[in-house]
């Protein structure tokens with residue numbers, strides 16, 4: 001018997017996961033596509049070595065790729081929509097509304113400390129000497145998407161690659177199409193990997209089931225109270241909460257949000273009802289990651305609300321997908337649910353992924369004197385339902 005042959009989906013996930021890890025450690029990667037390849041390195045992490053590798057493999061001087069909102073903040077003027085769309089490849093169409101702006105990088109700014117400041121709205125402002133825009137190179141949007149998958153600031157140093165140079169330096173190549181397909185592929189590749197009985201203070205009859213995607217990344221968990229699978233098999237709709245992980249609220253009892261009370265409240269309610277499922281989803285900070293959430297908090301302390309803070313970082317207001325939760329429910333044999341939420345997007349998102357949402361159970365807790373504005377913003381700008 002020869003070595004095992006991984007399937008194409010697992011190989012694609014592996015390539016994207018490795019490339020995102022390289023960006024996180026400051027190593028350039030090659031985004032490949034019909035009009036590429038494009039060399040990219042994360043402005044937030046790249047050091048002198050990474051910049052030297054990039055220069056050695058580049059065909060032309062590097063530029064800085066930014067989300068339009070970040071570019072507008074740096075240039076202190078609005079960015080016309082037409083520029084955002086310049087030269088975008090049709091395969092990147094789904095990323096178009098987010099757009100990409102390319103800025104010429106004068107030699108003085110090709111320096112790790114300067115690049116970090118250009119990328120990060122929390123850092124002290126750095127005004128580029130000659131802040132000229134240039135057309136974004138092909139595959140730029142896929143590059144920014146890869147940075148986001150790595151939970152990095154969407155800001156890249158980028159240059160077209162010289163034929164064969166990246167391979168000679170041992171830099172990883174990843175197809176743009178696989179970057180764009182990654183969230184869906186990762187969600188659909190989820191598999192149950194372990195489970196155990198874990199009696200909880202508020203629900204003694206509880207089990208934890210762990211799910212892992214084929215990229216080998218962080219696991220998502222389902223906490224099963226009682227026997228919701230049996231209830232579902234009999235045609236019932238168990239109580240379900242899709243809870244996005246929140247280190248600060250869930251673990252530390254942070255008062256900035258309402259996650260802690262929502263987590264404990266959901267388990268307690270399932271304990272009282274005798275059955276339910278809490279999906280504990282690895283989607284910290286509405287999908288932007290803990291480090292970026294901390295940055296967003298700093299921006300909120302400077303006056304932005306929770307939605308505009310995400311945007312100022314170059315991220316969307318909510319970067320979560322619902323396919324992960326839907327896939328876990330399908331694999332648990334729970335196609336029909338009563339959802340504990342105030343968020344209409346969660347109901348619509350699960351329904352779009354084939355889950356029958358039989359109804360909504362309000363899941364609201366009183367403001368605590370610190371999170372009042374956060375809860376107001378969720379109601380006013382995210383459309384969260386009050387009761």
Ligand SMILES: Nc1nc2c(ncn2[C@@H]2O[C@H](COP(=O)(O)OP(=O)(O)OP(=O)(O)O)[C@@H](O)[C@H]2O)c(=O)[nH]1
Pocket residue numbers: 242243244245246247256257258259262283284285286287288293296297306310340341342343346363378384
């Ligand atoms: N980016 C960002 N994420 C936050 C902030 N505050 C809380 N979060 C994250 O938001 C997620 C929880 O989402 P919420 O919007 O509170 O609630 P929801 O889960 O969408 O809706 P409900 O089901 O009604 O609770 C967790 O991942 C938190 O880490 C913030 O200010 N910025």
Ligand SMILES: [Zn+2]
Pocket residue numbers: 246248249250257258259260
């Ligand atoms: Zn929270």
